[in-house]
Each structure stands twice: as structure tokens, then as C-alpha cells.
Amino acid sequence: MSTTDKASTEAPHDAPDTEASAEASAEAAAGAQLSTAPLEDAPGGPVGIGVLGWARWFWRQLTSMRVALILLFMLSLASIPGSLIPQNQVDLMKVAAWKKEHASWVGVAEKLQLFDVYSSVWFSAIYLLLFISLIGCILPRSWQFVGQLTGRPPAAPKRLDRMPAYTTWRTDSSPDEVLSAARGLLGRRRFRTDTGTGSVSAEKGYLREAGNLIFHVALIVMLIAFAWGQYFKSEGGKLVLRGKGFSNTLTQYDDFKSGGLFDSDDLPPFSFTLDKFDATFERTGPQRGTPRDFKAYVTFSDGAHGAPQKREIQVNKPLEVDGSKVYLLGHGYAPVISVTDSTGKVVYKDAVPMLPQDANLTSTGAIKVTDGFKDKDGKATQLGFAAMFVPSFAGEGEGTMFSQFPELDEPRLALNAWHGSLGVDSGLPQNVYQLNTSKMEQFKDESGNPFAKRMAVGDTMELPGGQGTVKFEGIERWATFSITHQPGAGLALAGAIAAIAGLAGSLFIQRRRIWVRAVRGKDGTTVVEMAGLGRSESAKLPEELAVLAGALHERAPGAAPGADPDTETEPAEEEAEGERA
Amino acid sequence: MQLAVAANESLAQLSNNLIYASMAVYTLAFFAHIAEWVFGSRSKVARTAAALTPAKAGAKAAAPAVQVRSKGSTAVLDKPQVVTRGAAGSRDVPDGPGAAGGTVQGDLYGRIAVSLTTLGFLLAVGGVVARAMSVERAPWGNMYEFSITFSTVAVGTYLLLLALKKNVRWLGLFLVTTVLLDLGIATTVLYTESDQLVPALKSYWLVIHVSTAIICGAVFYIGAAGAVMYLFRDSYEAKLVRGGKPGKFATSVMERFPSAASLDKFSYRINAAVFPLWTFTIIAGAIWAGDAWGRYWGWDPKEVWSFVTWVAYAAYLHARATAGWKGRKAAYLALFAFACWIWNYYGVNILLSGKHSYAGV
Ligand code: HEM
Numbered sequence: 001m002s003t004t005d006k007a008s009t010e011a012p013h014d015a016p017d018t019e020a021s022a023e024a025s026a027e028a029a030a031g032a033q034l035s036t037a038p039l040e041d042a043p044g045g046p047v048g049i050g051v052l053g054w055a056r057w058f059w060r061q062l063t064s065m066r067v068a069l070i071l072l073f074m075l076s077l078a079s080i081p082g083s084l085i086p087q088n089q090v091d092l093m094k095v096a097a098w099k100k101e102h103a104s105w106v107g108v109a110e111k112l113q114l115f116d117v118y119s120s121v122w123f124s125a126i127y128l129l130l131f132i133s134l135i136g137c138i139l140p141r142s143w144q145f146v147g148q149l150t151g152r153p154p155a156a157p158k159r160l161d162r163m164p165a166y167t168t169w170r171t172d173s174s175p176d177e178v179l180s181a182a183r184g185l186l187g188r189r190r191f192r193t194d195t196g197t198g199s200v201s202a203e204k205g206y207l208r209e210a211g212n213l214i215f216h217v218a219l220i221v222m223l224i225a226f227a228w229g230q231y232f233k234s235e236g237g238k239l240v241l242r243g244k245g246f247s248n249t250l251t252q253y254d255d256f257k258s259g260g261l262f263d264s265d266d267l268p269p270f271s272f273t274l275d276k277f278d279a280t281f282e283r284t285g286p287q288r289g290t291p292r293d294f295k296a297y298v299t300f301s302d303g304a305h306g307a308p309q310k311r312e313i314q315v316n317k318p319l320e321v322d323g324s325k326v327y328l329l330g331h332g333y334a335p336v337i338s339v340t341d342s343t344g345k346v347v348y349k350d351a352v353p354m355l356p357q358d359a360n361l362t363s364t365g366a367i368k369v370t371d372g373f374k375d376k377d378g379k380a381t382q383l384g385f386a387a388m389f390v391p392s393f394a395g396e397g398e399g400t401m402f403s404q405f406p407e408l409d410e411p412r413l414a415l416n417a418w419h420g421s422l423g424v425d426s427g428l429p430q431n432v433y434q435l436n437t438s439k440m441e442q443f444k445d446e447s448g449n450p451f452a453k454r455m456a457v458g459d460t461m462e463l464p465g466g467q468g469t470v471k472f473e474g475i476e477r478w479a480t481f482s483i484t485h486q487p488g489a490g491l492a493l494a495g496a497i498a499a500i501a502g503l504a505g506s507l508f509i510q511r512r513r514i515w516v517r518a519v520r521g522k523d524g525t526t527v528v529e530m531a532g533l534g535r536s537e538s539a540k541l542p543e544e545l546a547v548l549a550g551a552l553h554e555r556a557p558g559a560a561p562g563a564d565p566d567t568e569t570e571p572a573e574e575e576a577e578g579e580r581a
Numbered sequence: 582m583q584l585a586v587a588a589n590e591s592l593a594q595l596s597n598n599l600i601y602a603s604m605a606v607y608t609l610a611f612f613a614h615i616a617e618w619v620f621g622s623r624s625k626v627a628r629t630a631a632a633l634t635p636a637k638a639g640a641k642a643a644a645p646a647v648q649v650r651s652k653g654s655t656a657v658l659d660k661p662q663v664v665t666r667g668a669a670g671s672r673d674v675p676d677g678p679g680a681a682g683g684t685v686q687g688d689l690y691g692r693i694a695v696s697l698t699t700l701g702f703l704l705a706v707g708g709v710v711a712r713a714m715s716v717e718r719a720p721w722g723n724m725y726e727f728s729i730t731f732s733t734v735a736v737g738t739y740l741l742l743l744a745l746k747k748n749v750r751w752l753g754l755f756l757v758t759t760v761l762l763d764l765g766i767a768t769t770v771l772y773t774e775s776d777q778l779v780p781a782l783k784s785y786w787l788v789i790h791v792s793t794a795i796i797c798g799a800v801f802y803i804g805a806a807g808a809v810m811y812l813f814r815d816s817y818e819a820k821l822v823r824g825g826k827p828g829k830f831a832t833s834v835m836e837r838f839p840s841a842a843s844l845d846k847f848s849y850r851i852n853a854a855v856f857p858l859w860t861f862t863i864i865a866g867a868i869w870a871g872d873a874w875g876r877y878w879g880w881d882p883k884e885v886w887s888f889v890t891w892v893a894y895a896a897y898l899h900a901r902a903t904a905g906w907k908g909r910k911a912a913y914l915a916l917f918a919f920a921c922w923i924w925n926y927y928g929v930n931i932l933l934s935g936k937h938s939y940a941g942v
Contacts, residue, residue: 037902069899069906073914076892076921083885083929090880118880167661226878235875285774316784316872327875482875489877496864503857507898530661542663549661558661 030157033148034511034535036141036209038065062129063136071130078126082117085109089116131223138216145209152194153203156515156531163515163531165542167549170525171556178518178528181555185548186514199517208535211505218502221495229488234258234267240274241334241351241478247271248324248483266485268322272300275310277477279331281406289360289405296328296479313481323485330480332356332363335389335413336473339369342466347372351476354389355433360403363389366435367415368422375419376467382424384435385470386416401454413472414454417443417463443467511535514548518556525559528552592715593774599708600729604764606701607757613694614680614754620690621682622833672818676839679750694753699740705733705764724930727795728767731926732760734799742803749847751838755806786869793862798922800855801894805919807848808912815841815909845908849901852915856894863887886925893918 061067086094095115099106113120160166171178175198182200186193191202236253238246246252248271250264258264276297282290296313302321313319319326332354339348347369354363369383390403393412401414420440443451443464453461455472462469512534521527530552532545681687709730739756742749817835820827827835838844866887871877878884897914900906 065899065903066905069896069903072892072896072899076889076896079885079889079892082880083882083889087880161664163666165663165665167663169661316786316869318872318875325875329875484875486871486877489871492877493864493868496860496867500857500861500864503860507853507857542665546660546663549663553661 030154030163030513030515031533031535032154033144033151034513034533036144036148036213038063038137038140059136062133063140065137068130068133068137071126071133075126075130078123079117081114085114085117087115087117089118127223131220134216134220138213138220142213145213148209149206153192153201153513155194155196156199156201156517160515160517160529160531163533165532165545166530167545168527168529169549169553170521170527170559171553172525172559173556175518175520175526178526178552178556179516182516182518182552185551185555186516189548191514198519199515202514202516203512204514205509205511207505208509208511209506211502211509213502215499215502215506218495218499222492222499225488225492225495227488228491229259229486231259231261232266232487233485234262235482235484237329237480237482239353239478239480241353242274242277242476245271245273246481246483253483268324268485269304270300270302270306270321270324272298272319272326274298274479277331277479279406291406294328294331294479296331296481298326300326323487325484325486327482327484328479329482330356332361332478333389333391333408333411334476334478335387335411336476337367337385338471338473339367339373339383339468340471341373341468342376343374345372347468348383349473351478352387353432353478354387358402359406361391361406362401362403365389365433368424368432368435370422370424373468376465381419382422382440384418384420384422384437384440386418386435386437388414408475411475412454412456414452415461415470416450416452417461417470419443419467510540512541512544514545516552526556528556589715592711596708596711596715597768599704599711600764600768603701603704603708604761604768606697606704607761607764610694610697610701611754611757611761613690613697614757616690617680617687617694618754618834618837620684620687621680621837623682623684623687672822672840672842674818674840674842676748676843677751677835677837679748680754680837682837691750691753694757695740695743695750698736698753698757702733702736702740705729705736709733723771723773725767725771725773727791727926728763728771730795731799732763732767734796735802736760738800738803748839748843751810752803752806755810756803784869784872786865786872790862790865790869793858793865797855797859797862798926800851801859801919801922804848804851804855805916807844807851808915808919810838811841811844811848811912812909814838814844815912817841845912848912848915852894852918853898856898859891859894863891882929883925886921886929890918890921890925893921 086098088095102109109115113122117123157163161168173181179195179198179200183193183195186200186202189204191204192206193200193202195201234256235258236256238252238254240246248267248269250256250267274296278293278295278297279291280293282288282292294315298311298313298319299308300311300319300321301308311319313326313328315328318328334351334353336351337348338346340346348367350367352365352367354365356363365387367383367385367387371380371382373381373383375381388401389411390401391407391411392403392405392409394402394404395410401412404410418435418437418440420437423436423439445451445464451464455461457472457474460469460471512532515529515531517529518526530545530549532541534541679691681691709726712726712729736756739749739752814835817827817831818841839847866884867877870879870881870884893914897911897918900911900914
């Protein structure tokens with residue numbers, strides 16, 4: 001009951017008799033243009049002839065509320081597969097794993113673009129249609145709204161008692177006094193008023209419509225911002241050792257991705273060095289080993305010759321320079337290794353980053369000595385070491401070479417030594433963390449077993465046959481950073497804020513009309529009638545009408561009772577109303 | 582340091598005890614509600630059927646129901662009374678009298694139930710706060726904490742609506758039952774020792790994003806409960822209009838609920854009121870993701886389902902504004918949208934792995 005939106009321009013289809021339908025159309029006029037929502041057409045076929053008729057029909061369908069609703073529903077359904085099947089865009093490894101597990105489905109899934117749902121033809125089609133529909137909906141609504149802004153509220157319908165909220169009383173004040181008091185009252189409450197014969201019409205809440213339009217426009221702004229971001233974004237990763245630096249040019253990245261229209265000249269010039277890296281972990285309790293805090297202390301300079309500044313980068317606190325953001329992604333250890341050949345010449349000394357394999361930073365990597373090493377016969381050869389590093393060794397005899405804790409409690413480095421050709425000259429890109437041993441031979445110990453050794457910091461390992469020595473000099477840390485440039489993020493944020501503001505206006509503001517009629521009755525007193533009509537479904541309308549009526553009643557107090565034999569009490573009605581209010 | 586740890590552990594223990602105590606009190610409230618419904622069944626009201634009989638409806642159409650109360654001579658001083666009228670095409674049915682059915686005893690038990698619910702709520706609030714103090718952060722780092730906060734907010738919303746004199750006591754039994762279920766699952770299956778957060782979860786955006794997410798979920802839940810009740814009551818009224826005879830039990834229960842139109846509006850208002858907050862939640866999440874992971878939106882399963890939920894609620898709001906989609910179809914959409922929300926909370930956390938998986942579930 002009460003104030004459902006009968007204000008919409010549709011007339012009830014099944015009006016029982018002509019009187020009722022006449023009334024209904026009078027009501028419809030009173031509610032006309034209370035919103036700019038498009039009228040519901042009956043879903044009929046195209047009217048008119050030829051291509052133009054069909055085009056017009058198609059356009060009307062596309063921009064109707066019904067189709068917008070269906071497209072919205074389809075969009076929500078279409079987003080679902082992307083959460084159930086791994087996406088190329090999110091995690092290539094998971095996609096590969098899924099493909100292995102569901103080999104028989106791969107063909108179908110690929111045809112349906114199920115690994116790229118959010119850039120697939122069908123997903124794009126739905127949201128593009130939705131946005132075309134949205135534009136086709138907003139344009140005419142905006143025009144209509146501008147028209148309504150300068151319009152006047154419609155005249156009072158003949159039967160005010162047919163409106164969703166209604167009240168009446170008799171007063172001794174004259175109709176003119178009542179109406180001018182009503183005009184003043186409504187005007188002060190920032191209603192827009194218009195005077196008819198014997199009545200005042202008033203309307204308020206135009207901001208609702210404005211809010212709704214702003215919200216829908218903001219959706220378009222956000223879509224444009226996302227598209228802009230997709231085409232111009234860039235994103236790259238870089239591993240930086242403590243004490244080393246990075247400067248923002250394409251060649252310095254370990255890996256780099258960018259949108260279709262990105263130009264590498266767009267990379268803003270800046271650089272930073274990693275001064276220090278701190279990581280703390282939970283020492284006790286069931287979540288022992290869980291990371292608590294990561295901090296990278298960097299010195300950065302903005303621009304090619306900017307003054308150096310100190311900053312901390314944390315997981316949730318990227319460094320922002322010149323429109324780019326530098327995020328801290330991961331961290332790990334880099335044992336420092338030196339290699340000496342049989343003549344005692346140091347041919348290699350470097351910190352070698354190891355790739356973490358588990359939460360306790362059990363790490364693996366490869367040490368590659370590409371040039372400078374000569375074997376005992378003076379022949380140049382390459383050395384390779386497959387390395388495993390644990391920051392907290394379980395202890396001698398504990399068997400496993402898995403780390404017990406992510407911090408450097410008991411660091412150990414285990415090496416397997418190889419010689420031969422590393423294959424780095426073949427031109428194929430190589431994984432720096434893995435040894436390609438296809439053209440290498442493993443060093444063997446006296447009894448012919450593969451030569452391997454586990455070392456603590458400061459230990460030295462002698463290669464069999466006096467070929468040279470390898471020393472575990474110390475441990476460095478490294479951190480990985482992701483450097484992203486996301487144009488359009490500001491625009492998207494502005495759109496998002498506008499969307500929320502517009503939405504709040506659209507949902508919380510009520511557009512409503514109030515009418516006051518005052519006519520002289522047969523008994524000489526004035527009959528005052530007030531009615532209210534709202535578009536949205538709020539309980540507030542009857543309350544507001546009661547307040548307004550109360551205020552007007554004070555100016556035009558009730559006349560002596562009993563004058564009108566027509567009015568009588570119906571308690572049930574009153575009670576029911578009281579419950580709902 | 583050791584002292585602080587001990588203090589935190591005793592706070593965590595206190596929190597657990599408070600949650601158990603609130604469950605015990607909610608259980609009592611549950612029985613009080615049952616008593617309310619049982620005593621209420623003695624009342625013999627059948628106003629709905631009366632309002633829907635063709636004779637009465639015809640009479641109504643002929644003579645508009647506009648009456649003005651004039652209380653004898655005091656009418657001069659009376660404020661004018663506002664009369665409201667149903668929208669064209671909707672059934673003109675009064676709301677039911679509530680679970681107590683207007684019986685004195687039923688009403689008494691109903692009041693006891695509400696008082697107990699309030700007490701249980703206060704205990705649960707204490708439990709959530711003690712948990713927050715024991716971990717020295719906002720208590721939303723894992724699903725256990727999420728669940729206890731969720732049910733507490735849902736009950737808080739219900740009590741707030743009651744305090745605002747909204748007609749929501751019909752919700753009591755349903756809410757208390759499901760809250761007990763939620764707390765039961767939380768304390769058994771989802772329980773996680775109190776602990777601090779992994780670095781990715783450490784941000785004030787966590788406080789904003791997760792707290793609004795919980796509030797939205799809890800309020801959407803109440804909206805969904807309204808939609809379910811609407812569907813039942815609407816079938817009941819439709820059956821009466823067709824001249825059908827619902828069973829005795831159905832009549833007794835359904836008669837005491839608000840009218841379908843009221844329930845429908847209740848559900849709409851609740852859902853519409855939190856939709857902007859849900860929009861904000863998603864945007865706050867995107868900002869947080871931007872800071873933590875270097876991208877605002879990456880179609881992570883959690884993000885996908887938040888988006889699905891959002892679009893589904895947008896579809897629901899559209900449905901409400903579109904003739905031919907109002908009523909039952911809109912209610913199904915609201916339930917679909919809420920199902921998406923729940924799935925995002927339980928299903929995605931447990932079954933789909935993504936960046937949003939928390940430590941210890
Ligand atoms: C991009 C997807 C869209 C979203 C997320 C969306 C969302 C919303 C929301 C949340 C509302 C509720 C506000 C209210 O009830 O006042 C709304 C209202 C509205 N929308 Fe959309 N909308 C979308 C597309 C469209 C399209 C394509 C049309 C046109 C065909 C449209 C026309 C309307 C109209 C006329 C209203 C106001 C209904 C009323 O006055 O009650 N929307 N929209």
C-alpha cells in the first residue's frame with residue numbers, strides 16, 4: 001500500500017471501468033515527468049517500413065530499461081567463468097596447470113576464450129552493448145531533465161483524494177489566505193511552486209534525477225579511464241641487490257609489459273638505490289615464520305639529475321615518482337661467492353640472487369662463471385654451480401636441506417659443481433636461476449661420485465684435482481620491485497567518487513509533488529485539501545505531508561466540527577496507516 | 582614483551598568466552614521467540630483474507646477509502662490526519678499483527694526474546710572488541726573474525742531498526758537462528774588463533790574496506806531475509822486472491838507477517854540504502870589493491886565476485902524501476918545478488934585460491 005511508484009506514467013492495464021480509467025489518466029498526468037526514465041514500450045515488432053523502421057525498432061529496444069536490465073544480468077553471469085577457470089591475464093602458471101589437468105577441455109575452452117574471459121569477444125560484446133545502451137539512454141534523459149528544470153509543476157489533479165497521501169480539513173480562513181500561506185510555506189522549504197485556480201502545485205527533489213544522470217555518466221567516465229589505462233600502461237619488474245641501483249630505462253628491467261599505445265620514451269627518468277632491506281617474521285606461536293614487516297630503504301632521485309632523497313618502501317606503501325609507482329614485491333638472499341683458479345687468481349666474485357622456493361626461504365639458484373677461468377692445463381672453460389641456499393639449517397644429520405625459518409639463523413649453501421659450456425653464447429635467453437647442463441660435465445670426487453659440498457659462511461670448497469677453490473664469502477639481500485605507470489587512474493578515481501555521490505543523490509533524495517487546494521464550501525467555511533505524490537518508494541512522503549499540513553493548519557485552523565455529514569470515522573483505516581508509517 | 586603476550590592471550594581467551602556466552606544467550610532468545618510464535622498462534626486473525634475477498638474489494642473500488650477522523654469537539658485542535666492509499670494494481674492488505682498475534686503472553690515472550698537478543702548482542706560486541714584488543718588491530722584478518730563481526734553487525738542492524746520503531750520484529754526468530762548457525766560454524770570450523778597480520782593486509786584501507794564489506798553483507802542479509810519473507814507472503818496472498826485455501830499452519834504463520842507489499846518495500850529500502858556503501862567498498866578495495874599489489878583491478882576471484890554482486894544488485898534496482906519486473910522477479914534477483922555475496926565470502930575464500938586468501942583461512 002501507501003506510496004509505491006504509481007507516479008510512473010504507465011496506466012494500470014486492467015482498469016475495471018471507464019470511470020476508473022479516466023481517473024487513472026488524470027493521475028498519470030499528475031505524475032508526468034516526475035522522472036526521466038523511458039516509457040516501457042510493449043514488446044511489439046518494428047513499426048514502419050524497411051531498414052529505417054528496423055533500425056529505429058532496434059535502437060528503441062536497445063535503449064529500453066528492459067534490455068538494460070537483461071544486459072546487466074548477463075554481464076554479471078558472464079563475469080563468473082573467469083573466477084572458476086584460471087586467466088592468462090592473472091596467472092599464466094595456473095593456466096598451464098589447468099590445461100594439463102583438463103586436457104580434453106582445452107580445445108573447447110580456447111575456442112570460447114575461457115582463458116581470456118575479460119577480453120573475450122562475448123564479454124566485450126555484452127559490456128559494449130550495455131554502454132551503447134547507456135549512452136542512448138542518458139542523452140535523451142539529459143535533454144528531458146534540462147526541460148524539466150525550467151518547467152513548472154503540473155496543475156492539481158481534480159481528485160486529490162486519489163493521490164497516495166491525502167489530508168483535508170475545514171477552516172474559517174478564506175481560500176486566498178490559505179493558498180498564499182501554502183505558497184509561503186512551500187517556498188520556504190525550497191519547493192518550486194506554481195499557482196493554479198484555487199490551488200497551488202509544488203515540487204522538490206530535482207537533485208535525484210541529477211544524481212541519477214551523474215551516476216550513469218560517471219560509469220562511462222570510468223570505462224573510458226580503464227580503456228585509457230589499458231592502452232597506455234606499463235609495468236616492469238626488477239630485482240635489486242642491497243647497495244645496487246636501478247634507473248628507469250627499458251634495458252634495466254628484468255621483464256616488461258606495456259599497453260598497445262605505450263612508447264618507451266614515455267618512461268619518466270628516475271633512479272634509486274637499495275640501501276637496506278629489513279624483514280621481520282613471527283618467531284613464536286602457530287604462525288611462526290609468517291612475515292610481519294617488510295621495509296626497503298632506498299635513496300631515489302627524481303629526474304635525470306634530481307637531488308637524492310631517502311624513502312622507505314613497504315608492501316602497502318609504494319614510492320611515487322613522476323606518475324610512476326615503485327612497489328615492493330618480494331625479497332630473498334644472495335650468497336656472495338668467489339672463485340679462484342688453480343693459479344690463485346680470483347676469476348669471479350659476486351652476490352648471486354637465489355630464488356625462494358618456500359615460505360622459509362629455502363632458495364635455489366645458479367652460479368655461472370662465464371669467462372676468465374682456466375683449468376689446470378691452462379685451457380679456458382666455464383664453470384657452473386647448482387646452488388641451494390637455506391637461511392636456517394635444521395642441523396647436521398637432520399637430513400633435509402629445507403630451511404626452518406626465513407631469517408639468517410644458520411645459513412648454509414650447498415653446491416654441485418660443473419664444467420664445460422654453459423651455453424650462454426647460443427643466443428637463447430637463459431634462466432639465470434637454472435643451469436643448463438647439457439654441455440657440461442659434473443666434477444667427481446676421488447671415488448667417482450658427483451662432487452657436492454655444503455658450506456657455512458667463510459667456508460671454502462676445493463674443486464677436485466686442485467682445479468681451484470670456491471669461497472662462501474657472505475650473504476647479501478635483494479628485493480624485487482615492480483615499477484608501474486597507470487595513466488587514467490586519477491580519472492577513474494574521479495569517476496568513482498562522482499558515481500558514489502550521484503548514486504547517493506539518486507537513492508536518498510525523493511522527487512515529490514505536493515498540491516494544496518482551498519475552495520469555499522457550501523457552509524461558508526473553506527475546505528482545504530492537500531495531497532502528495534512521490535516517484536520513489538519512501539515512507540517519508542506521508543510524514544512530510546503531515547508536517548506540511550500541520551504547519552498550514554496552524555495558519556488556517558480547523559473550523560467547528562460536525563459541519564460536514566460526509567466525513568466519518570473509520571478506525572481500521574487509521575490504524576493500518578499508523579502501522580505502516 | 583612476555584607480559585604483553587600473556588595479556589593478549591588472556592584477552593583472546595576472554596573474547597572466546599564472551600562469544601560462547603553470547604551464543605548461549607542467543608539460544609535462550611531463540612526459545613523465547615518460539616514461545617512467542619506458539620502463543621501467538623492462539624489468536625484468530627484473518628484480516629488478509631477479509632481484505633482480499635472480492636466483495637470487499639469491489640466495495641472499496643466504488644467508494645474511495647478516504648475518511649477523516651473527527652473526534653467530537655476536540656477536532657478543532659487536532660492536526661489533520663494523513664490518509665495513505667495503495668498504488669494502482671497492488672493488493673490493499675493490512676500488515677499482520679506480528680509473531681505475538683496480539684496475544685498478551687506471546688507479546689511478553691517476544692519482548693523477552695528481544696531483550697535477550699540485545700544482551701547476546703552486547704556480549705558479542707564485547708567478544709569482538711576483546712579479540713581486536715588481543716591482536717592489536719581491527720579484528721577482520723581471517724574468516725573467524727569476519728564471521729563473528731558479520732553476525733554481530735547483522736543483529737546490531739536489526740536492533741537499530743527496532744529502536745527506530747520500524748516494524749521488524751517478525752525478523753527475530755529467523756535472524757537469531759541463522760546467527761547461531763553462523764557463530765557455530767565460526768567457532769568450530771573457522772576458528773583461528775588470534776594473531777597479527779601478514780604485511781599485505783596491513784593498511785588502513787583494510788579497516789575501511791573490510792569493515793564496510795562486513796556492514797554491507799550484514800545489511801544485505803537483512804534485505805535478503807525480507808525478500809524471502811516477501812516471496813512466501815506473496816504466494817500466500819496470491820493463493821487467497823485466487824480463492825485458494827492455504828493450510829492451517831501456513832495461515833497462522835503468514836497472517837502474522839507484514840503484507841507482501843510492505844515486505845517488498847522493506848527489502849528494497851534496505852538493499853537500496855547499502856548499495857552506495859557497497860559501491861564504495863569495491864572502490865576502497867581497488868585503492869587498497871593498487872597500493873598493495875600494484876594494480877587496481879586484476880580480476881582476482883574475490884574481485885570478480887564483488888563485481889558480480891555489484892552488477893546483480895544494480896540489476897535488482899533496475900528491475901524495481903521497470904514495470905513487468907517488479908515484485909517476484911525483482912525479489913529473485915535480490916536473492917541471486919545476495920547468494921553471490923555469500924559465495925564470495927565462503928566459497929571464494931575456501932574453494933578458489935587467489936590473492937585474497939588469508940592466512941589460516
Ligand atoms: C552500466 C550499467 C548500469 C548500471 C550499473 C546502472 C545502475 C543503476 C542503478 C544502481 C540505479 C538505481 C538508482 C535509482 O534507483 O534511482 C539505476 C537507475 C536507473 N538506470 Fe541504470 N545502470 C546502468 C545502465 C543503464 C542503462 C543502459 C539505462 C537505460 C536504458 C539505465 C537507466 C536507468 C534509469 C532510467 C534509472 C532510474 C530509474 C528510476 O528512476 O527509478 N541504466 N541505474
